[in-house]
Amino acid sequence: MMKFNIEFCLKVIEKCISAVPLTLYLTLWAFIFGMILALIIALVRYKNVPILRKVFQLYVSFIRGTPVMLQLYIVYYMIPIAIDSVLIRTNIAFRTNQIEIKVLVLIALALNVSAYLSEIIRGGLISLGKGEIEAAYSVGMTDSMVIRRIIIPHVFVLCIPNFSANLISVLQASSLAYFVSLREVTGTAKIMASSNWKYFEAFVATGVVYWVLTVMIELITYLIEEMAKRRGYNLRKQY
Amino acid sequence: MDQAQSMLQAEGIKKSFGSNQILRGVDLEVNKGDVVVILGPSGAGKTTLLRCLNFLEKPDDGKLRIDDLIVDARSSKREIVEYRRKTAMVFQQYNLFKNKTALQNVMEGLVQVQRKQKDEAEMIAKEYLDKVGLHNKYDAYPASLSGGQQQRVGIARALALKPEVILFDEPTSALDPELVGEVLSVMRSIAEIGITMVVVTHEIQFAMDIATKVVVMADGEVVEQGNAKDIFQNAKEERTRQFLKKIIPEYSYVI
Ligand SMILES: Nc1ncnc2c1ncn2[C@@H]1O[C@H](COP(=O)(O)OP(=O)(O)OP(=O)(O)O)[C@@H](O)[C@H]1O
Ligand SMILES: [Mg+2]
Numbered sequence: 001m002m003k004f005n006i007e008f009c010l011k012v013i014e015k016c017i018s019a020v021p022l023t024l025y026l027t028l029w030a031f032i033f034g035m036i037l038a039l040i041i042a043l044v045r046y047k048n049v050p051i052l053r054k055v056f057q058l059y060v061s062f063i064r065g066t067p068v069m070l071q072l073y074i075v076y077y078m079i080p081i082a083i084d085s086v087l088i089r090t091n092i093a094f095r096t097n098q099i100e101i102k103v104l105v106l107i108a109l110a111l112n113v114s115a116y117l118s119e120i121i122r123g124g125l126i127s128l129g130k131g132e133i134e135a136a137y138s139v140g141m142t143d144s145m146v147i148r149r150i151i152i153p154h155v156f157v158l159c160i161p162n163f164s165a166n167l168i169s170v171l172q173a174s175s176l177a178y179f180v181s182l183r184e185v186t187g188t189a190k191i192m193a194s195s196n197w198k199y200f201e202a203f204v205a206t207g208v209v210y211w212v213l214t215v216m217i218e219l220i221t222y223l224i225e226e227m228a229k230r231r232g233y234n235l236r237k238q239y
Numbered sequence: 240m241d242q243a244q245s246m247l248q249a250e251g252i253k254k255s256f257g258s259n260q261i262l263r264g265v266d267l268e269v270n271k272g273d274v275v276v277i278l279g280p281s282g283a284g285k286t287t288l289l290r291c292l293n294f295l296e297k298p299d300d301g302k303l304r305i306d307d308l309i310v311d312a313r314s315s316k317r318e319i320v321e322y323r324r325k326t327a328m329v330f331q332q333y334n335l336f337k338n339k340t341a342l343q344n345v346m347e348g349l350v351q352v353q354r355k356q357k358d359e360a361e362m363i364a365k366e367y368l369d370k371v372g373l374h375n376k377y378d379a380y381p382a383s384l385s386g387g388q389q390q391r392v393g394i395a396r397a398l399a400l401k402p403e404v405i406l407f408d409e410p411t412s413a414l415d416p417e418l419v420g421e422v423l424s425v426m427r428s429i430a431e432i433g434i435t436m437v438v439v440t441h442e443i444q445f446a447m448d449i450a451t452k453v454v455v456m457a458d459g460e461v462v463e464q465g466n467a468k469d470i471f472q473n474a475k476e477e478r479t480r481q482f483l484k485k486i487i488p489e490y491s492y493v494i
Contacts, residue, residue: 131334134295139348139400140324143316149351154338231338 008198012189012205019188020209026102026174026184030109031167037110038117043147045118046125056118063115068108068173075108076101076180105177113170120162124155157228164221168214175206185209244270246435247326247404252291252301254284261287263459264301269404269452272433276446276467279456280482285439286331288456289406292437293328294319305403324352327397329407333389335381341368341392342377345399353400367395371425387418391425398429405429407438443487447471455479 041056063071080096087094128151136150156163178187186206193202247269254262261284269275277285290296292303294310302311305325310318336344345364349355355363368377371391381389390410397405410426411419423445430436430449440446446453446467453470455462455478463476471487474480 131330131332132336135328135330135334135336135396136347137295137323138293138326138328138330139396140320140352141348142320145351149347150336154336157338 005198005201008196009201009205012192012202013208015188015192016185016205016209019183019185020213022102022182023171023174023184023213026106026109026177026182027167027171030106030113030174031170033106033110034113034117034170035163037114038121039147041114041118042121042125043151045122060115060118063112064119068112069176069179071112072105072108072176072179075111076104080104101180101182102177105174105180105182109170109173112173113166116166116169117163120159120166121155124159125151127158128154160221160225160228164217168217171213171217172210175210246271246273246306247292247437248302248304249288249292250302250304252288252298252303254287254291254296254298261459262291262298265456265459265461267292267437267454267461269435269437271435273435273451274430274449275437275452275454276450277437277439277454277456278441278443278446278470278482278486279462280485283456284459285456286408289328289408289437289439292404293326293406294323295328324400325403327400327402327405329390329393329397329405329410331409331413333381333386333393333413335389335392335396337381340378340380341373341384341395344381344392345396348396348400363399364395367399368392370398370428371395372421385418386414387421390414390422394422394425394429398434404435404437407436407440409439409441411440411442441486443471455482457482 041060044052044056080099083096087096132150132154133146136146141149174184175186177184178190181187183191189202189206190199193199245268247267249265249267252262252265252267253260265284265288267275267288277288279285287296291298294303297312299312302309303322304310305322308318308322308325310322314322336347339347342361342364345367346357346360349360349363350357353360365374365377368374371394373388373391373395376384376388376392379388381392384392390413394405394410407426411422414422419442423442426436426438426445427449438446438450450467452464453467454464455470455474455476457478463470463474463479470479471483474483
């Protein structure tokens, strides 16, 4: 049996830490864009906007019914080809190969998480009930005030535990980026291991890094939850 | 009727849900200081009408006017918001903001919609909570209040905005019987200070006492309207009499 090379493992961890910014970049931006898209999807479905409702329903069903890996391939290979084939017939100089790989990956991750987040928000909207939203309109609020003052504080605070779990999934899913040769945490470890075949050490190293990041997200979630509870929000009651 | 005093007017309001026509062209006129009580059997469309008056429901057809602001199904969002700000609604299920205290519930519209400073809004909110007898409940969350107290917060929230008209949809029907009195007495006191009100209720005694006008609805139409005495003692329409017979056991003796 091969001996576990702690020294190499630590060296990989050190390198991986320098790749953490890219992993966090992918994770956080994907989550933020996913959240914005999710809010739109959830509101459209909640408000039963005719045609769009059906489109989003299909979209959510597709995303949740297929692996992230497949979605990454679609965004990485198929969509650029489709877009370029249209662009080539125009005199627009832009080509999709000018888009950075990390942007394509974060788009894929954002699309993926948006479907899950939209279902969480929709659940929150339904549990919030029409009553409070109607009361907000009846005191004269505009749509944007209702979203800002009622929907975001109520639904979003109630959904913090679920959001946090999804943020962690995005973090883990961002490791797929190494398939398209991005040097985020997993990609970095894999490249180092390919020189000496010490894959086991390398994967242990990535495990440690992801675990620490996850615990940090959980800690931040806990602090936000405590803050919300002090302001009178009851997180347990709803979920 | 003195046209100059006419404050809220609904003209030919129609509303369907799917193929089900709920309002078949309702006209309603409310003058400043009026307390209009709407009566009628379940399913008559009373709630739907009230929701149209607050534009929580968009009428398919017909016009609504408050003062000189006219809105209809084609009005822009801006106009609808402006119209809504002239009305306020008190809901059957209270619909308080659950994660806000009584005080914050009342302040919300003052700060967000009317753009008042926090401390001014707080002063106004306290004044109105005092008016509805909740001076010791400023910081209570809705879940810790009784139904009657919650509904009084709902009334304070509506009153504090100083709307042209307050719409009440069966404000006491979700309450335990022993809590009905406190809410009705608050409503009486605000009727007395001249607040214009449109009230859907089954509280007949209350209607007889404070209504300046009683409107009877059935099957999505106004069947009959007049002052309380006209309606309760000299109803002309058969549908009105039938309805009154159902809700007032001793009705046959009244006439
Ligand atoms: N959003 C809706 N979608 C479909 N049907 C509705 C909707 N709202 C009301 N209705 C129907 O409209 C009819 C009238 O309802 P409405 O609530 O206006 O009656 P109401 O006079 O207030 O009755 P009640 O005294 O029972 O409160 C009912 O048959 C109801 O089922
Ligand atoms: Mg009703």
